[in-house]
Amino acid sequence: MEQEVGTIREKIGLCWRYRLFTLLLSLLFLFIGGSLYLMYRSDSLVMFGWCKTLGIYDMVINLRPKESLKGWIVYSLPDGLWLFSYILLMGSIWNFNLKRSFYASAPLIVIAIGSELLQIPEWVPGTFDVVDLLCYLAACGLGYVYLKSFNHLN
16 A cells, blocks of 8 residues: 555656746746847847836847847747647646646647638738748647657546
């Protein structure tokens, strides 16, 4: 009986460590995506308004590199990183339960992919970009694989 209790405690402790690690990983990807925006995107974006409100706008502008970075890393990757971050966060909150994590992630996944696809008929403002769509799909796929690998903890 004591051995069973010890095994259960170890499993619970391991699960909490994985959840904490996943939460920190989620925050890291959120930070990386936000940093790409702040360092390389136009300062007319909404995120810069938040920086002004927080009183860090001048600091952010001074941190921006002189050389510019272009392409999918600046324009598509941050969106995929944010979606991946959200999927990991939901997985951590729902203890890597795939069904519950999926239901919690589904609204954002539908909004992300749907808004990109609805740019084709111009029902949503913006320009359809297949790389944006691929980043969203990669985020979903990688999120699923990550959560699936810890699903055995349930």
